[in-house]
Amino acid sequence: MKANIGLIGLAVMGQNLVLNMNDNGYKVAVFNRTTSKVDDFLEGPAKGTEVVGTHSLEELVESLEAPRKVMLMVKAGEVVDLWIEKLIPLLSEGDIIIDGGNSLYTDSNRRTDYLTEKGLLFIGTGVSGGEEGARHGPSIMPGGNKDAWEAVKPIFQAISAKVDGAPCCEWVGDNGGGHYVKMVHNGIEYGDMQLICEAYQLLREGLGLSVDEIQAIFAKWNTGVLDSYLVEITTNILAYKDENGEPLVDSILDTAGQKGTGKWTGINALDMGIPLTLIAESVFARCLSAQKDQRVKAAVALPKNPATFTGDKEEMIQAIHDALYASKIISYAQGFQLMREAAKEYDWTLNYGDIALMWRGGCIIRSQFLSDIKKAYEKNPELDSLLLADFFSNAMTKADAGWRKAVILGIELNVPTPTFSSALAYFDGYRTARLPANLLQAQRDYFGAHTYERTDKPRGEFFHTDWTGHGGNISSSTYNV
Numbered sequence: 212m213k214a215n216i217g218l219i220g221l222a223v224m225g226q227n228l229v230l231n232m233n234d235n236g237y238k239v240a241v242f243n244r245t246t247s248k249v250d251d252f253l254e255g256p257a258k259g260t261e262v263v264g265t266h267s268l269e270e271l272v273e274s275l276e277a278p279r280k281v282m283l284m285v286k287a288g289e290v291v292d293l294w295i296e297k298l299i300p301l302l303s304e305g306d307i308i309i310d311g312g313n314s315l316y317t318d319s320n321r322r323t324d325y326l327t328e329k330g331l332l333f334i335g336t337g338v339s340g341g342e343e344g345a346r347h348g349p350s351i352m353p354g355g356n357k358d359a360w361e362a363v364k365p366i367f368q369a370i371s372a373k374v375d376g377a378p379c380c381e382w383v384g385d386n387g388g389g390h391y392v393k394m395v396h397n398g399i400e401y402g403d404m405q406l407i408c409e410a411y412q413l414l415r416e417g418l419g420l421s422v423d424e425i426q427a428i429f430a431k432w433n434t435g436v437l438d439s440y441l442v443e444i445t446t447n448i449l450a451y452k453d454e455n456g457e458p459l460v461d462s463i464l465d466t467a468g469q470k471g472t473g474k475w476t477g478i479n480a481l482d483m484g485i486p487l488t489l490i491a492e493s494v495f496a497r498c499l500s501a502q503k504d505q506r507v508k509a510a511v512a513l514p515k516n517p518a519t520f521t522g523d524k525e526e527m528i529q530a531i532h533d534a535l536y537a538s539k540i541i542s543y544a545q546g547f548q549l550m551r552e553a554a555k556e557y558d559w560t561l562n563y564g565d566i567a568l569m570w571r572g573g574c575i576i577r578s579q580f581l582s583d584i585k586k587a588y589e590k591n592p593e594l595d596s597l598l599l600a601d602f603f604s605n606a607m608t609k610a611d612a613g614w615r616k617a618v619i620l621g622i623e624l625n626v627p628t629p630t631f632s633s634a635l636a637y638f639d640g641y642r643t644a645r646l647p648a649n650l651l652q653a654q655r656d657y658f659g660a661h662t663y664e665r666t667d668k669p670r671g672e673f674f675h676t677d678w679t680g681h682g683g684n685i686s687s688s689t690y691n692v
Contacts, residue, residue, distance in 0.1 A: 216280045219285060318335075417520055
């Protein structure tokens, strides 16, 4: 009996996906560039399973049923293209290549078209949930050539996480749609993590609470509207003790790494003209953390003014909770607006309720909160912003006062809150009917003759003023997002 699917790349994620497929009744053939890893896998984690080990690409392809399905779990970028080129001469028309790595969506756009020309089908799929998710049920976000979907759908939906019996895996969109949604997921993940860190720092440095006290607060928060995987693991992290009995978190160097997906999201938002302010700030916060040596010097050269909190701690703890919740809503509202714009730009049909459901289980940003997003888009699939949905507008109204108190606390006590603050600024800007961009546009027209529109004229009519009396009436071209 031939294998149902092949997988190349036996790092931890690849191994765990193979074991997951095996558990769900699918026969998997595996290959790795270092072929000894195939033998190690079969003698180790895959011992006693139906997994088939192969030691060449030819052997892998020969072991597969038609249409052949080969999944790549390799490093994103040029490596994926190298494997595709090796596979093309071995596959037949209608066979399917699946890229399950964190590839840039534009690469998936290109690969879909390229393989279509070769008579092959391509799926670029985001896989979220880390090692645990891969083994027991990840969130899977497939896109590419939809003609391939029916062939892989049973496998992907079987191994994905389930929420109320529904798989956290549905077809996302053509070409790079799957990897695009995964990119936005990762951007939101950056934001969620930074928001939690700012709440932690306000509690620790602002209110002077111990790690154990903060751990108890996060444990409580995880039973309410902030119930999520990231709050849950934060609770577990804060409870973990080092060998000396002290919280391990205190011994971890404060420099954060990143793999680029948050940055990609921010760059794409700039290209699209969508104000993805919170996620951008979360990326910059990681960049600032990496400047450890400079920060140590600056802490001496630019000492903070001493300040101590003297108010009601319980009231402020609730305010920080509200700031975390409201800022989280802003982050998701911005992320979904970005996806809406991308759908227009790339002619994708994205189902935002389904996306929220796919993120509801298995992935890093999974939370109860996503069920509310799904309900909002079920009620109004054309929703301009989550902030305009009744549930979220009511939540923002309730959290508003506490949110402001938390940001003020950070300002007064020298505790940086880049994502709390930027989210609040966006919220205030979004609900301001008249922004000072009228003055900005006048400035642009003054120095560059970029023209402006008038409030007393129809939209689309542009005017130029000779502000100095000797500039003339010639206007410049303009760029609108």
